Amino acid sequence: MTDTAAPATLRRTLVRDQAGPSPDSRVGGRRRRLTPGTPVPGRVVIGPLVLLGVWAAGSGLGLLDPRILPSPWSIVATGADLVDKGTLQRDLLVSLVRAATGLALGLVAGIVLALVSGLTRLGEVAIDGPVQVKRAIPSLALIPLLILWFGIGEWMKIITIALGVLVPIYLHTHNGLRSIDSRYVELAETVGLSRSAFVRRVILPGALPGFLLGLRFAVTGSWLSLVVVEQVNATSGIGYMMTLARAYGQIDVIFVGLAIYAVFGLLSDTAVRSLSRKALSWRRTLAD
């Protein structure tokens, strides 16, 4: 008897609990929603802006030593200075081209490898293992080898970035592709889809959510690799600018470089996220 009585009491208490302090109580018995609620507009920039405000306040009140952390406006001034001299644009362009080329190469390689490995048994045998091995070796640990193979020129940098991009793209695309419901494969068989139509209509859109997740990691990863390759050995680029600034003790130039990495990293991630939302508009998820 007590066994059945206890949960009943518990249930009643829960109901009262919900109706009492819940902000929804005036609407009557509406359930507390389990999703986070309506999205806040500009949610990506609010956090960074608050941080910037705290920083500006600290500098303005003289709480921060400018040799340790220069004020935001002195960094902006230094940035403007570098733009006037023309060096910032040049270094930025060089960095962007490197990152974009590496990203593009890694993307193509990752997608092709994921498709071949996911759609053929031979490909799975030949590709999946080696990529998993590659995954266990950090791309940056390959830099000494890549320098010996490709020298210290542009290709070494681009290939390092591409190798870093390839892994997340491959992993997530391959996983997305493998988790496509087999019922859709059966459907494709019954409607007599050709191999190419099957890939176009079922495989690619089915693997798209995985690919886009991989793309977010890849884009962030490409910036990471960029920073490292530009600080190891370079004669141009944002990383080079920062390395030089360290040698001359120009802390505000270092911050200009960091700000650029932050802004472009954030911009590219936002771009990928908005691309995801558009491309996956057919999905209804928790975040929407």
Place this chain on the structure above:
Amino acid sequence: MATHAGGLTTVRSPVRIEALTRRFGDHEVLRDLDLDIAPGEFVAILGRSGSGKSTLLRAVAGLDHDVTGTGTITAPANLSVVFQDARLLPWSRVLDNVLLGVRGPDADQRGRQALAEVGLEGREHAWPNELSGGEQQRVALARSLVREPALLLADEPFGALDALTRLKMHVLLRKLCARHQPSVLLVTHDVDEAIDLADRVVVLDAGRIAVDVPVDLDPARAHADPAFGQLRNRLLRHLGVEQPA
């Protein structure tokens, strides 16, 4: 292995299943089964779970890749399948789902027409997720019809729908079958559904045909008709359900 003849058959050819045996491991799911379906005939297959009715349908559809067995199936090449789930590609809009694998210059027009036939005019650009279960299943019907199949295979197509929606779907399916005249093989566990829709009802039991009866009722299939009740009771008995006298 199974042989699938019939790639070159004409549009209005019959379905012929001969000595069909299907095995999962040591378990024989279909045993030496023979079944003919005339052009334009509507055959319903009833059976308890595990009686082999889905296995039979999948064999006719050519979907049983990893199943061992023997026998001959002659079926029209242009067959189409309606599954229990609507099985719409969630990333394709409704019209694109209907036209999956359909080619030709007038494909778009035909797809719209098929959607209009199932009462979904104007929903061509909706996502499948935006539709109700019944609407999704109607899209699946349109997807089958647009191919003008000589044989329509339906595997418990209304099993996941609520009772009212199911009745509406019955009316729709009868209308569509009358207009397009395909042969139909309907797998169901619903005796009333089988009698309502089919020209002939076959009961499968342990991989064999237990009963094969024509439905000789007036076209309206009034449930109040004593003949309806008699047939219903007879089929239920073969399905192992004893009716009170």
